[in-house]
Amino acid sequence: MLEVLKTNDPVLLSYARHRLAGEGVESYVFDQNISALEGSICAFPRRLMVADEDIGKARAALMDIREHLTEPGS
Numbered sequence: 025m026l027e028v029l030k031t032n033d034p035v036l037l038s039y040a041r042h043r044l045a046g047e048g049v050e051s052y053v054f055d056q057n058i059s060a061l062e063g064s065i066c067a068f069p070r071r072l073m074v075a076d077e078d079i080g081k082a083r084a085a086l087m088d089i090r091e092h093l094t095e096p097g098s
Contacts, residue, residue: 026074030071032070039089044082047085050075055069
């Protein structure tokens with residue numbers, strides 16, 4: 025699994041998942057429970073993960089929000 029997006033913005037996260045689903049890329053949200061527990065202080069961003077083999081397709085599908093994408097190797 026590789027991280028494609030890290031955000032505290034639930035709207036951005038939902039949009040990204042919608043775009044990935046439209047391209048046939050299955051995605052998973054990590055850290056969702058800890059984010060809910062910490063309240064609204066935004067200390068723990070949610071991570072959007074995809075399978076290793078889908079990372080290229082995922083990045084292409086999310087090109088319009090590229091400033092939010094996690095850089096490879098970070």
